[in-house]
Amino acid sequence: MSSKSLWKATANDMKRRPVQQGEETCDVVIIGGGFTGLSVAYHLQQRNVKTVVLEANTVGSGASGRNGGEVLIGYVMSMQALAEKYGSDAARQMFQMSLDSIDLIENIIKEEDIQCDFFRNGNLLAAYKPSHLDGMRREQEFLYKNYNFETKIVEKQDMHTEMDSDFYHGAHIDEKSAIFHPLNYCLGLANAVEKYGGTIYEHSEAINIKRESHDRVVVETNNGRVIAKQVGMFVNAYTTDVHKLIKKAIVPVESIVLATETLPEDLCEQLIKHNRAACDTKNLLYYFRLSADNRMVFGGSGRTTSKRDAQRLFDNLQAGMVDVFPALKDAKVDYKWSGKVGFTIEKIPYIGQLDDGTHFAFGYAGHGAAMSTLLGKIVAMNMLNEGDKNNPLDRSNLKPIPFHSMNATGLGMMKYYFKFLDYIS
Numbered sequence: 401m402s403s404k405s406l407w408k409a410t411a412n413d414m415k416r417r418p419v420q421q422g423e424e425t426c427d428v429v430i431i432g433g434g435f436t437g438l439s440v441a442y443h444l445q446q447r448n449v450k451t452v453v454l455e456a457n458t459v460g461s462g463a464s465g466r467n468g469g470e471v472l473i474g475y476v477m478s479m480q481a482l483a484e485k486y487g488s489d490a491a492r493q494m495f496q497m498s499l500d501s502i503d504l505i506e507n508i509i510k511e512e513d514i515q516c517d518f519f520r521n522g523n524l525l526a527a528y529k530p531s532h533l534d535g536m537r538r539e540q541e542f543l544y545k546n547y548n549f550e551t552k553i554v555e556k557q558d559m560h561t562e563m564d565s566d567f568y569h570g571a572h573i574d575e576k577s578a579i580f581h582p583l584n585y586c587l588g589l590a591n592a593v594e595k596y597g598g599t600i601y602e603h604s605e606a607i608n609i610k611r612e613s614h615d616r617v618v619v620e621t622n623n624g625r626v627i628a629k630q631v632g633m634f635v636n637a638y639t640t641d642v643h644k645l646i647k648k649a650i651v652p653v654e655s656i657v658l659a660t661e662t663l664p665e666d667l668c669e670q671l672i673k674h675n676r677a678a679c680d681t682k683n684l685l686y687y688f689r690l691s692a693d694n695r696m697v698f699g700g701s702g703r704t705t706s707k708r709d710a711q712r713l714f715d716n717l718q719a720g721m722v723d724v725f726p727a728l729k730d731a732k733v734d735y736k737w738s739g740k741v742g743f744t745i746e747k748i749p750y751i752g753q754l755d756d757g758t759h760f761a762f763g764y765a766g767h768g769a770a771m772s773t774l775l776g777k778i779v780a781m782n783m784l785n786e787g788d789k790n791n792p793l794d795r796s797n798l799k800p801i802p803f804h805s806m807n808a809t810g811l812g813m814m815k816y817y818f819k820f821l822d823y824i825s
């Protein structure tokens with residue numbers, strides 16, 4: 401079994417990019433080469449704004465190249481809960497943004513001819529307990545009544561029309577969500593940035609940001625420095641000490657994923673009948689989908705602090721996969737990997753510009769495959785002074801999470817995480 405991800409093993413083009421060296425100037429320096437940072441660069445370059453992207457490792461080596469590739473509408477919390485918390489106008493805007501984010505990705509993929517197995521067949525949210533289906537019915541009604549957005553409820557006895565599994569008590573289906581090969585999308589976006597004249601450096605960690613005046617910022621790397629008018633930090637859960645406030649506003653939580661051996665096509669057609677994204681309502685949630693090369697890709701939560709822990713967690717995840725899909729009892733696991741998911745204290749993504757001038761967008765809580773491209777575009781618009789001032793996700797007055805380091809490591813953090821995920825119970 402490989403410890404590299406399925407996505408890396410099946411990547412289209414992992415070309416090597418140069419290391420930043422010496423001194424250079426540009427309009428905007430972007431820290432982080434995942435979906436968010438690359439989307440900022442892509443949208444700026446299209447307007448002839450000269451960008452330099454600094455990536456500490458390789459393009460897509462953070463969450464963007466490791467995720468489940470489920471491009472989902474909505475947020476980790478239900479829209480009902482968001483409307484109660486933020487008001488109906490803000491929630492409506494947030495919901496529309498989540499729909500727009502997938503349209504944007506679809507357009508970029510078409511425009512740039514990115515080969516990333518994008519299939520827009522919807523998402524199936526599976527009810528772990530009978531009571532969870534009641535919550536889904538309420539959400540379905542809410543979405544229709546408030547946004548005229550139609551979804552489908554599947555009763556337990558009809559679940560075989562969607563999945564070869566008796567594990568769940570029904571499901572809530574939207575037809576707008578999608579799946580893709582996340583690393584190939586990310587690499588395609590990087591190629592597009594370069595096509596429009598942007599520069600991407602790999603193995604080029606930003607180690608210091610020095611603001612010298614309102615239109616001059618210097619970002620130091622190990623081998624040089626980049627001087628720009630504006631700077632953006634898009635490191636999400638892979639944040640380091642380079643910007644302490646941003647670090648203290650995000651909580652990284654680990655997630656693990658496995659991919660089986662290639663399965664017979666007719667078995668795949670039975671397992672998930674309409675090639676949808678899928679996830680469930682367990683506190684320790686599972687998410688799963690098929691890959692374009694006919695593997696089951698199955699993810700869950702877990703903190704792989706030691707090698708033994710990691711083995712146990714992957715064994716449990718595989719057992720969980722067989723609980724859901726007994727037909728996979730003898731399926732070999734070919735790949736297993738992990739990555740860090742970023743949460744904010746409010747469980748919604750944040751975007752904004754700090755008093756020190758730094759732009760940011762992060763904290764997608766497991767929904768960033770969709771939202772990060774859109775928030776990257778909005779950051780680009782903000783940098784051009786063309787952004788919408790009434791963005792409900794704007795947190796330019798960002799505050800550190802109290803007791804952040806304890807949150808990130810302690811048991812309390814795990815409870816916090818479970819609560820985040822348990823939004824429908």
Ligand SMILES: Cc1cc2nc3c(=O)[nH]c(=O)nc-3n(C[C@H](O)[C@H](O)[C@H](O)COP(=O)(O)OP(=O)(O)OC[C@H]3O[C@@H](n4cnc5c(N)ncnc54)[C@H](O)[C@@H]3O)c2cc1C
Nearest residue numbers: 432434435436456462463464467468470606739767768769
């Ligand atoms: C295992 C897993 C499964 C997931 N599944 C899903 C899913 O199915 N659907 C979904 O919507 N979301 C999912 N997510 C979340 C999603 O992947 C993220 O929300 C999204 O990729 C965030 O993109 P990003 O560009 O903001 O951050 P990242 O992709 O994490 O990129 C940040 C980059 O910044 C770089 N960096 C950090 N510090 C520096 C520095 N000082 N200098 C230069 N570079 C630096 C890192 O190396 C990294 O490449 C999952 C995440 C994980 C880990």
